[in-house]
Amino acid sequence: MKKYILFLLTTIITLTSYSQTSFEKGYYITNSNEKVDCFIKNEDWKNNPTSFEYSLLENSETKTESIKAVKEFGIYxxxxxxxxxxxxxxxxxxxxxxxxxxxxxxxxxxxxxxxxxxxxxxxxxxxxxxxxxxxxxxxxxxxxxxxxxxxxxxxxxxxxxxxxxxxxxxxxxxxxxxxxxxxxxxxxxxxxxxxxxxxxxxxxxxxxxYTSKEKKDLFNLTLRPRINNSSLNINNGISDGRDADFESKTGFGFGAEVEFIFPFNNNKWALIIEPTYQNFKKEIARDASNVSGGKMIINVDYKSIELPIGIRHYFFLTDNSKIFLNALYVMDLSSKSSIEYTRGDNSSLNSLNIKSGNNFAFGIGYKFNDKYSLEVRHQTSRDILKDYVYYNSEYNTTSLIFGYSFL
Structure with missing residues (x-):
């Protein structure tokens, strides 16, 4: 997990340094009434600025002017x-x-x-x-x-x-x-x-x-099918015989994302909500001398609706492509999910009802033409047996998420 966070931070720094910066044709007028045509960095300011960045020629050296020396500036x-x-x-x-x-x-x-x-x-x-x-x-x-x-x-x-x-x-x-x-x-x-x-x-x-300038669509609805690679590890503080490592399993999930883009800073920030169905079903068997028949079968059937809510930041590469980073808080609503311990003859040993805790998720993705997207997302560990004192569990998921925006 620490390696993943380090990778994400490194990616953010790199994207901040190299993502496209929009300088557009503009002007400023000095206190002595001299008009200077230039290219002004379009910050789409949420708060009124006290200074601005500009270059005299496109892709030339960047300079800064402030309210002290300028009486007016604009982007045509x-x-x-x-x-x-x-x-x-x-x-x-x-x-x-x-x-x-x-x-x-x-x-x-x-x-x-x-x-x-x-x-x-x-x-x-x-x-x-x-x-x-x-x-x-x-x-x-x-x-x-x-x-x-x-x-x-x-x-x-x-x-x-x-x-x-x-x-x-x-x-x-x-x-x-x-x-x-x-x-x-x-x-x-x-x-x-x-x-x-x-x-x-x-x-x-x-x-x-000046309020009639064209604004990008500030609302998107996206279908988000995904491939999940999930793993589950269970530890019992009293009996080692109830420990279980289900290792990783590839499965599928489906979500629908609602995105609200904030109307400032060139639409680089958004609020996202993404209800998602996911499931994890797996069975393991092991020899158990303390169980009649000498065998224990542990079966997990975990399905839930996840509700990630978080912030997205875009880095524009071209007019039709952009990279984005997500940071989300994930609430999990499990339904009819359990972990069953049985003997080799299928008679029941123990049954645990799954009730999961919440966790966090971080993702990096690419969006093209405002319709198609691809994201890699990793979730921090989630405890799916939080109501049991003597059980600890770690459920981890990394997803490859495909997106198609139709609104």
Missing amino acids: NISKYIKATINIDRSTNAINNLTYDKAPKFKEEVLFLKVLIEGEANLYLYEDANLKRFFFSKDDSNIEQLVYKKYLSSHTKIGKNNQYKQQLLNALKCSSIASSTYENLQYTTNSITNFFIYYNECVHADITN
Whole structure:
């Protein structure tokens, strides 16, 4: 197991070093208004950056610029960030940390704001971990935060300061926009973005929408048949005669994987859930002088539904191929499974009901054309007799998993 973990860590380091890095055509504007065309590393930032990597020519030396020297940067047809000195309220929305103060607490900061909509009315976004703040400006006015804040209205109730609705009603009016539109606005990217598109269309302004870039499919459903190589070892702390080594056996299993890809960092991270049927059935016989007939037969019939839940990370090689690493926590639901000890004449000696513990799994795989995949996965040892004090067991599985994604 230690050798396997060492191999996996080495693989991660190697892939991190050599996997494809996406530099795309972009630009930046210095504080002295000099525009520099370049290739910017597209990080698909979840949190607003304070710096970015670029190269002046494709595949040339990589350099870094920061918010100190740059007033704007962007990747053509994908994203745009502008530097702004703004007042921002960083009050938390975490329930355990709310206060009775309804008013925002502003602090002046210099930040890169992500441009979502440009028109007569402009919309910007700032994200930092769990903090999300929208900002707006109209024509050449100063950039202003749209205020939304949770607070304690009483010891047991949470209030919401929805000042952003009134701000938009005061600043962005159009005859065809009903008052109910402002009232129904949610402080979410989709709701706020759609409103700014609606307003700019209402006043017949030209619109640049940076949220309409093409996104990869963020949900996949994959059929996952597999070849399993499994082994089982049983030890009894009282009687050596009940020990059993079933060694390895090749079998088959079948799973269906649901994958939710996180919409940031260029879709490199995903949550996976993979219900899987597996089984292990084997019989061994041995001479046993302390058993009538002189022979003991041990038969294991173990079948279960595994429920691995975990994280996947992709390393893109080309537009159509990628390598991935999985780390999963595996819950095991055994059903009608047992280990039977019998004499040579098939009379019963002992019967153990299998109830297994949970374990971990690690895998490395390759995916092609977003449809076909192949993975090698190893599971850590699982105790399938966890309810028995004097028995210890180790069930191990290494799998070769084939995948076909149809959704």
